[in-house]
Amino acid sequence: MGAGHTHALYRDGRSPLHRLPPQVKLVAALSFVLLVVATPRTQLWAFGVYLVLVLAVAAVGRVPLRTLRTGLLLETPFVLFAVLLPFLSRGAQVEVLGVSVSETGLLAAFNVLAKATLGTLTSMVLASTTSIRDLLKGLERLRVPRSLLAIAGFMVRYLDVVVGEMQRMRVARAARGYDPRSLLQARAVAASAGALFVRSYERGERVYLAMVSRGWTGAMPDLGTPAATAADWARGVVLPVAGAAVCTAAWVAAR
Amino acid sequence: MHIPDGFLDAPTSVAGGVLAVAGVAYCLRRASTELDDRLAPMAGLVAAFVFAVQMLNFPVAAGTSGHLLGGVLAAVLVGPAAGALCVAVVLMVQALFADGGLTALGLNITIMGLVTAFAGYAVYRALLAVLPRREASVPLAAGLAAGVSVPVAAAAFTAFYALGATSDVPVGTVLGAMVGVHVLIGIGEGVITGLTVGAVIASRPDLVHGAALVRRPLEVRTQAPAVPAGGA
Numbered sequence: 449m450g451a452g453h454t455h456a457l458y459r460d461g462r463s464p465l466h467r468l469p470p471q472v473k474l475v476a477a478l479s480f481v482l483l484v485v486a487t488p489r490t491q492l493w494a495f496g497v498y499l500v501l502v503l504a505v506a507a508v509g510r511v512p513l514r515t516l517r518t519g520l521l522l523e524t525p526f527v528l529f530a531v532l533l534p535f536l537s538r539g540a541q542v543e544v545l546g547v548s549v550s551e552t553g554l555l556a557a558f559n560v561l562a563k564a565t566l567g568t569l570t571s572m573v574l575a576s577t578t579s580i581r582d583l584l585k586g587l588e589r590l591r592v593p594r595s596l597l598a599i600a601g602f603m604v605r606y607l608d609v610v611v612g613e614m615q616r617m618r619v620a621r622a623a624r625g626y627d628p629r630s631l632l633q634a635r636a637v638a639a640s641a642g643a644l645f646v647r648s649y650e651r652g653e654r655v656y657l658a659m660v661s662r663g664w665t666g667a668m669p670d671l672g673t674p675a676a677t678a679a680d681w682a683r684g685v686v687l688p689v690a691g692a693a694v695c696t697a698a699w700v701a702a703r
Numbered sequence: 704m705h706i707p708d709g710f711l712d713a714p715t716s717v718a719g720g721v722l723a724v725a726g727v728a729y730c731l732r733r734a735s736t737e738l739d740d741r742l743a744p745m746a747g748l749v750a751a752f753v754f755a756v757q758m759l760n761f762p763v764a765a766g767t768s769g770h771l772l773g774g775v776l777a778a779v780l781v782g783p784a785a786g787a788l789c790v791a792v793v794l795m796v797q798a799l800f801a802d803g804g805l806t807a808l809g810l811n812i813t814i815m816g817l818v819t820a821f822a823g824y825a826v827y828r829a830l831l832a833v834l835p836r837r838e839a840s841v842p843l844a845a846g847l848a849a850g851v852s853v854p855v856a857a858a859a860f861t862a863f864y865a866l867g868a869t870s871d872v873p874v875g876t877v878l879g880a881m882v883g884v885h886v887l888i889g890i891g892e893g894v895i896t897g898l899t900v901g902a903v904i905a906s907r908p909d910l911v912h913g914a915a916l917v918r919r920p921l922e923v924r925t926q927a928p929a930v931p932a933g934g935a
Contacts, residue, residue, distance in 0.1 A: 457800060481806050486713040519801055533870050556870030563709020564804065571801035583799050595731060595742060600792050602747020603754065610751040611758070634894050637759060641895065642902025645752055645780060649910055652748030656741050666740030 457515065457575040464683070465509030465577045469676040470586025472684035477574045481567045483691040489559035491698035495566065501690055502569045509577040519572040520565065533557040580604050585673045598668045606651070614644050705794075705803030706810050706860070713806070715867025720809030726817040727791050733784035750789040753777050757793070759895065772856070774819030775849035776896045779827060779841075779913035780903065787820035810863060818859045823852030824913075831916050838904055841914045846897020853889035857881040
């Protein structure tokens with residue numbers, strides 16, 4: 449199947465985090481983020497502790513800080529929203545740098561920013577230390593329907609082919625001196641998109657026939673992903689347990 | 704516009720997850736009866752197409768740009784269940800690529816996958832019922848349905864916001880802002896969806912699932928044999 453179907457974020461490595469079975473990492477990341485989301489916003493310190501925890505895990509996985517910083521660009525639209533919150537919210541007003549803003553709005557802005565940043569960082573650490581193929585295998589161990597994962601597997605496998613095809617069409621258009629920029633010129637883009645759909649669909653038909661001729665019966669064979677050992681789970685729960693402790697402490701302190 | 708973690712509170716995120724699991728299970732069942740053993744390769748390739756098409760940006764207003772959601776496009780091209788399934792798979796893989804929050808994945812799938820595809824397809828069918836029964840109506844209906852689906856998705860987001868907001872901006876303000884901006888994005892979505900469906904219809908009308916609604920069954924005209932006048 450050619451070189452590993454990886455994505456931009458994944459960094460090959462041999463750190464303890466890379467070796468942890470994917471299902472353990474998925475459960476750990478999801479439960480940790482859920483705990484972060486459930487933390488009361490008034491306990492500002494808790495989010496600092498969470499940040500230290502995520503960065504510690506990133507250090508164990510030898511994820512460079514540069515990678516994490518680039519990934520945070522993904523949440524830029526929500527930063528803009530968060531900046532507006534103190535001005536749109538109701539409630540008691542406070543003076544910040546001589547501007548009157550809503551106190552609850554300020555807290556809500558911090559809440560959105562902190563939780564979204566921690567969530568993005570956690571996903572980034574997961575994606576940097578686990579290949580997409582392993583992530584799908586981990587989901588399989590977690591009883592996600594195999595047909596859904598088969599679709600996702602095909603999508604990931606052919607993503608570069610389809611995106612490459614789209615880029616070649618764009619280059620071909622540009623080579624003919626046409627570079628549509630406004631919505632009024634959407635017809636050219638749409639013609640390419642239509643051609644891309646027909647080509648993708650026909651490729652799907654060819655792939656299907658090739659698979660049938662090799663004995664495909666409609667179900668992916670079990671690849672025999674190894675089960676995670678108790679020791680793996682013990683290592684995996686360190687992050688969620690630490691998160692749960694912080695979350696509980698924050699709830700107690702908020703009373 | 705993927706919802707990140709922490710934008711809505713934990714119970715709402717979990718509720719979104721439950722809704723998404725139920726919806727995806729339904730789509731999976733319906734799509735596998737439609738596509739049978741072709742499901743994995745066909746839906747996989749269409750999902751890759753949706754992912755690629757989402758990279759198409761178009762200018763909205765004042766320097767901001769929107770990108771295609773592709774929910775209605777996929778629903779018209781391959782049917783609502785398979786279309787929603789493709790968008791759900793795209794969102795799942797994007798969440799694994801750290802785009803969109805892990806805990807918000809259920810909400811994202813519910814709003815951008817299920818609501819867009821099914822509500823959009825319902826509008827599409829309703830429009831086809833009133834438009835003339837011709838293949839030329841298909842791109843128009845698809846475009847209008849896609850245009851409507853974007854503000855509808857924005858309204859669905861506002862409904863979840865009303866349930867689990869983490870900020871106290873009045874719901875009315877959010878509804879106005881979200882729907883207002885998304886009407887503009889919807890225009891772009893509608894134009895590109897309509898033209899794309901039109902381009903597919905021009906070359907392979909048989910591939911457009913939604914066009915089956917307007918296709919007439921083949922008519923075989925038989926002429927009554929002429930009875931010779933006057934008798935033999």
